Amino acid sequence: xxxxxxxxxxxxxxxxxxxxxxxxxxxxxxxxxxxxxxxxxxxxxxxxxxxxxxxxxxxxxxxxxxxxxxxxxxxxxxxxxxxxxxxxxxxxxxxxxxxxxxxxxxxxxxxxxxxxxxxxxxxxxxxxxxxxxxxxxxxxxxxxxxxxxxxxxxxxxxxxxxxxxxxxxxxxxxxxxxxxxxxxxxxxxxxxxxxxxxxxxxxxxxxxxxxxxxxxxxxxxxxxxxxxxxxxxxxxxxxxxxxxxxxxxxxxxxxxxxxxxxxxxxxxxxxxxxxxxxxxxxxxxxxxxxxxxxxxxxxxxxxxxxxxxxxxxxxxxxxxxxxxxxxxxxxxxxxxxxxxxxxxxxxxxxxxxxxxxxxxxxxxxxxxxxxxxxxxxxxxxxxxxxxxxxxxxxxxxxxxxxxxxxxxxxxxxxxxxxxxxxxxxxxxxxxxxxxxxxxxxxxxxxxxxxxxxx
Amino acid sequence: xxxxxxxxxxxxxxxxxxxxxxxxxxxxxxxxxxxxxxxxxxxxxxxxxxxxxxxxxxxxxxxxxxxxxxxxxxxxxxxxxxxxxxxxxxxxxxxxxxxxxxxxxxxxxxxxxxxxxxxxxxxxxxxxxxxxxxxxxxxxxxxxxxxxxxxxxxxxxxxxxxxxxxxxxxxxxxxxxxxxxxxxxxxxxxxxxxxxxxxxxxxxxxxxxxxxxxxxxxxxxxxxxxxxxxxxxxxxxxxxxxxxxxxxxxxxxxxxxxxxxxxxxxxxxxxxxxxxxxxxxxxxxxxxxxxxxxxxxxxxxxxxxxxxxxxxxxxxxxxxxxxxxxxxxxxxx
Numbered sequence: 001x002x003x004x005x006x007x008x009x010x011x012x013x014x015x016x017x018x019x020x021x022x023x024x025x026x027x028x029x030x031x032x033x034x035x036x037x038x039x040x041x042x043x044x045x046x047x048x049x050x051x052x053x054x055x056x057x058x059x060x061x062x063x064x065x066x067x068x069x070x071x072x073x074x075x076x077x078x079x080x081x082x083x084x085x086x087x088x089x090x091x092x093x094x095x096x097x098x099x100x101x102x103x104x105x106x107x108x109x110x111x112x113x114x115x116x117x118x119x120x121x122x123x124x125x126x127x128x129x130x131x132x133x134x135x136x137x138x139x140x141x142x143x144x145x146x147x148x149x150x151x152x153x154x155x156x157x158x159x160x161x162x163x164x165x166x167x168x169x170x171x172x173x174x175x176x177x178x179x180x181x182x183x184x185x186x187x188x189x190x191x192x193x194x195x196x197x198x199x200x201x202x203x204x205x206x207x208x209x210x211x212x213x214x215x216x217x218x219x220x221x222x223x224x225x226x227x228x229x230x231x232x233x234x235x236x237x238x239x240x241x242x243x244x245x246x247x248x249x250x251x252x253x254x255x256x257x258x259x260x261x262x263x264x265x266x267x268x269x270x271x272x273x274x275x276x277x278x279x280x281x282x283x284x285x286x287x288x289x290x291x292x293x294x295x296x297x298x299x300x301x302x303x304x305x306x307x308x309x310x311x312x313x314x315x316x317x318x319x320x321x322x323x324x325x326x327x328x329x330x331x332x333x334x335x336x337x338x339x340x341x342x343x344x345x346x347x348x349x350x351x352x353x354x355x356x357x358x359x360x361x362x363x364x365x366x367x368x369x370x371x372x373x374x375x376x377x378x379x380x381x382x383x384x385x386x387x388x389x390x391x392x393x394x395x396x397x398x399x400x401x402x403x404x405x406x407x408x409x410x411x412x413x414x415x416x417x418x419x420x421x422x423x424x425x426x427x428x429x430x431x432x433x434x435x436x437x438x439x440x441x442x443x444x445x446x447x448x449x450x451x452x453x454x
Numbered sequence: 455x456x457x458x459x460x461x462x463x464x465x466x467x468x469x470x471x472x473x474x475x476x477x478x479x480x481x482x483x484x485x486x487x488x489x490x491x492x493x494x495x496x497x498x499x500x501x502x503x504x505x506x507x508x509x510x511x512x513x514x515x516x517x518x519x520x521x522x523x524x525x526x527x528x529x530x531x532x533x534x535x536x537x538x539x540x541x542x543x544x545x546x547x548x549x550x551x552x553x554x555x556x557x558x559x560x561x562x563x564x565x566x567x568x569x570x571x572x573x574x575x576x577x578x579x580x581x582x583x584x585x586x587x588x589x590x591x592x593x594x595x596x597x598x599x600x601x602x603x604x605x606x607x608x609x610x611x612x613x614x615x616x617x618x619x620x621x622x623x624x625x626x627x628x629x630x631x632x633x634x635x636x637x638x639x640x641x642x643x644x645x646x647x648x649x650x651x652x653x654x655x656x657x658x659x660x661x662x663x664x665x666x667x668x669x670x671x672x673x674x675x676x677x678x679x680x681x682x683x684x685x686x687x688x689x690x691x692x693x694x695x696x697x698x699x700x701x702x703x704x705x706x707x708x709x710x711x712x713x714x715x716x717x718x719x720x721x722x723x724x725x726x727x728x729x730x731x732x733x734x735x736x737x738x739x740x741x742x743x744x745x746x747x748x749x750x751x752x753x754x755x756x757x758x759x760x761x762x763x764x765x766x767x768x769x770x771x772x773x774x775x776x777x778x779x780x781x782x783x784x785x786x787x
Contacts, residue, residue: 251779311455323465332467334467360475364573366574368726369727372726379778380775416475417471
């Protein structure tokens with residue numbers, strides 16, 4: 001039985017352009033630009049300097065607090081350590097490496113002697129050193145999720161929903177690398193001490209489901225595949241937990257609150273690679289698609305490959321391309337320049353040159369209620385929109401705006417073409433600013449009272 | 455390849471939108487009204503078509519004039535004014551003078567819709583409010599009906615020549631036996647009865663309503679709750695000996711089908727949650743039956759919907775989706 005969550009929308013999945021194309025290896029790029037911010041948390045500090053020689057897998061960025069290390073993806077010479085544009089907007093400190101095409105592997109990359117005999121602590125250490133993050137786009141450090149979840153988590157879920165239109169990287173991985181996925185699942189099962197791991201896959205990838213099931217049967221692995229209804233945002237962490245367990249993550253909480261931990265297919269493959277070869281995350285599968293791309297493809301390339309190189313490998317962009325998106329069409333970030341590079345969280349690179357940009361000169365809410373039906377977080381977007389327009393902070397809080405995960409389902413379905421998601425981003429910032437202001441005011445008052453008392 | 459020359463738009467997600475927009479929704483409503491309009495022309499003659507054209511035209515003119523005068527962006531393209539005009543012509547007698555239709559549209563478009571801020575802001579259904587205003591001003595013209603059984607009159611451009619007769623709704627309360635003798639249930643269902651221009655054929659309206667549900671323009675909640683509660687009350691408190699017969703006459707007579715599928719489902723003036731829509735539909739059904747049974751008007755659809763329109767804010771305020779992640783028992787506390 002396929003499972004689903006409440007709400008959501010059914011955009012045309014557009015996956016036919018790339019779902020039958022095998023993952024292609026990109027010719028080694030001349031230069032890579034590796035941003036120091038590829039995870040949820042503060043950016044890494046570069047550990048190399050201009051002029052240094054680096055090898056593949058060598059650590060070039062160290063994290064502090066919440067984060068994951070970053071590694072060189074090619075061998076060669078560091079030519080610059082400076083801020084460069086990156087896919088999440090603005091500039092960030094980046095390490096620029098000129099490829100020497102020697103493909104030397106760093107001495108730091110050591111395969112564990114016997115991966116099956118590792119203790120849980122050792123495995124977590126390997127995941128941490130491999131720089132593995134949530135590669136579906138959220139980029140939460142995987143080792144933190146594992147270490148924090150052990151003891152609380154009884155349901156380990158692998159996110160193979162791939163609910164965003166266009167993206168087919170996970171689908172191809174299911175067909176071409178099922179042993180990595182299933183193998184990675186086995187390590188996760190061991191770390192969490194659970195007797196099975198559940199892979200949730202949308203039903204529009206039936207051959208992917210079959211491929212995984214074959215491998216699971218061959219290996220007698222403690223893994224089950226759960227087919228899911230094809231509906232966006234099925235791959236949202238909270239929606240996936242809801243679909244599979246029937247339980248809802250409490251407001252503001254993490255899946256571990258209901259005993260769940262969710263991992264992306266790509267991250268699971270990376271866990272497998274790290275355990276068996278010691279190789280950290282240095283490559284990424286990117287789906288290059290959309291009406292503006294001459295020849296859509298699934299491409300695997302070193303982290304830090306400039307997107308212009310990736311686009312060139314797909315025949316370039318068509319005239320009239322008006323949008324370039326890092327990520328899916330529902331939640332990806334629109335880019336203002338092609339000077340950015342591929343990061344750990346970039347699952348797709350989309351270019352639009354057709355009629356995708358449907359806007360209205362005069363966006364008007366007609367109260368049709370489609371947004372209320374679509375919201376997977378059970379919010380009422382039309383009222384939130386009204387409150388944001390009028391800057392009503394108290395009403396925004398009462399309407400639970402902070403529950404919004406900006407999935408874009410409401411704005412997608414809105415016949416009035418309201419900029420709902422955009423205004424909720426602004427609204428959430430307003431609420432945060434207001435809370436900060438109130439906190440500062442309270443502290444100032446307290447300090448003043450203490451001063452008076454003294 | 456050089457990508458420097460690209461002019462990229464860096465707007466917020468989502469980057470794709472559904473094809474359906476306000477205009478396509480309104481167009482679907484107009485398409486759904488076509489069978490009933492065609493029946494109306496067949497029964498009442500081309501005057502029905504002319505009345506519809508005058509009504510649509512004047513509704514669009516008022517909207518254009520108002521927005522021109524106030525230097526607001528023009529919104530005729532969303533077709534909402536056309537829908538209002540068409541609906542108003544369908545809830546008036548076909549014999550109504552054209553200038554009264556123009557006046558009714560003034561009230562609907564300018565007073566009820568635009569003065570409250572235009573599409574999406576009005577709290578009453580503009581077409582029904584326009585009808586209510588006309589009933590208040592021109593009660594006799596709004597309640598004189600031509601007898602469709604006086605002869606087939608497809609080319610009749612002067613409907614006023616035809617003999618006037620009581621509608622089924624005027625008879626159902628006082629002379630139910632007389633009604634059943636005059637019209638069979640199938641007459642009522644197919645539309646061989648008297649009444650407002652667009653409301654006589656339940657069959658044609660049902661076809662249009664099902665089209666709207668099939669196209670997902672409306673959901674089943676309001677029509678089912680509305681028609682269902684009217685049917686239930688008719689079964690419980692019947693006239694005559696056969697409750698089922700009375701129920702069928704109650705459903706197919708008057709403006710119930712037009713009201714339930716096309717008026718009560720108006721997005722702007724109905725609740726946004728499905729639960730709220732069920733409450734709204736039942737409320738419409740109750741008030742309709744109360745007015746039909748106890749009121750001085752024979753028909754209650756128009757006022758029941760207008761009254762329920764006024765309660766939408768309170769329904770929306772209290773009927774909200776359960777917050778994600780909050781278990782039901784905890785939410786009640």
